[in-house]
Amino acid sequence: MSPTAPLLLVDGHNLLYRAWYGFPTRITSRDKTVDRTGVFGFTALLRKAQTQHAQDHELFVVFDAEDGSNARAAQDSDYKAQRLAPGPGLIESLADIKRGLDAMKVGWIEQPGCEGDDVIATLTTAARTGGREVTVMSADRDFYQLLADPEVRLLNTGLAEDRRLTTGAHLSPRWGVTAAQWPDYRALTGDPADNIPGIHGIGPRTGARLLADGRHLQDIPVEDLKPAWIAQWEQVLRWREMIRLDHKVDVADDLLTGRPTGRLIPAAALLEELDLW
Numbered sequence: 499m500s501p502t503a504p505l506l507l508v509d510g511h512n513l514l515y516r517a518w519y520g521f522p523t524r525i526t527s528r529d530k531t532v533d534r535t536g537v538f539g540f541t542a543l544l545r546k547a548q549t550q551h552a553q554d555h556e557l558f559v560v561f562d563a564e565d566g567s568n569a570r571a572a573q574d575s576d577y578k579a580q581r582l583a584p585g586p587g588l589i590e591s592l593a594d595i596k597r598g599l600d601a602m603k604v605g606w607i608e609q610p611g612c613e614g615d616d617v618i619a620t621l622t623t624a625a626r627t628g629g630r631e632v633t634v635m636s637a638d639r640d641f642y643q644l645l646a647d648p649e650v651r652l653l654n655t656g657l658a659e660d661r662r663l664t665t666g667a668h669l670s671p672r673w674g675v676t677a678a679q680w681p682d683y684r685a686l687t688g689d690p691a692d693n694i695p696g697i698h699g700i701g702p703r704t705g706a707r708l709l710a711d712g713r714h715l716q717d718i719p720v721e722d723l724k725p726a727w728i729a730q731w732e733q734v735l736r737w738r739e740m741i742r743l744d745h746k747v748d749v750a751d752d753l754l755t756g757r758p759t760g761r762l763i764p765a766a767a768l769l770e771e772l773d774l775w
Contacts, residue, residue, distance in 0.1 A: 503758045505625045506552040507618050509636030510561035518588045536591025541765040557759040559606040566613040570740045619743035646677035674706025682715045685738035
């Protein structure tokens, strides 16, 4: 087996929420007392992604730490403040999901004090330094900034098959900016998922116009900015720093094996093996 297999990095919490809230039916234990949708859906969706897009890849799952958003929230107390507490059973599924990953020999990490996005960015950088192709599995557009590297792509299996894979080449036709400009663009136009409002009056078209010709925030001519926008500029710069991913999280050097992950077993079989039925 190749020591430099392509890498599929999975945004664990993103996949869990998709499994919990988007799975077509609730999956329960045989006595109907415990909701197993989290572990069943997570495993089924991960196995489907492997089968359809990553049969020769190493799979590695990254979870958010419970205190992962504290550093960014310290910069802006509104960061992710709009998010509701997860429904009963969702977070409780994590322990069984991690047991399932161990049983299937899929690597995973929950780095204390870190958001999963930053760990994924760090592992992407490390893998690319070693010459490996990287696919990030997530519906989170924050990962667009990683697509500045043509050997990195974003996979969202919740979309139609012809739209599932996004590369840096897709961004300019779709959004009017490059991957390297994505933090600048989102700082201007906002990121509702993280409760970053952006500047009132700057929508997608205006944001792309201000960043024309590859400009970043510091390159925008003052005469192109309204006084009300200039008054918020320090905050915009702070939002950009919050949106930027940290590529230097202190993680162990031996997390990744470089070898393809074996074929995952069906979700029902995994629950049987874990005695969760």
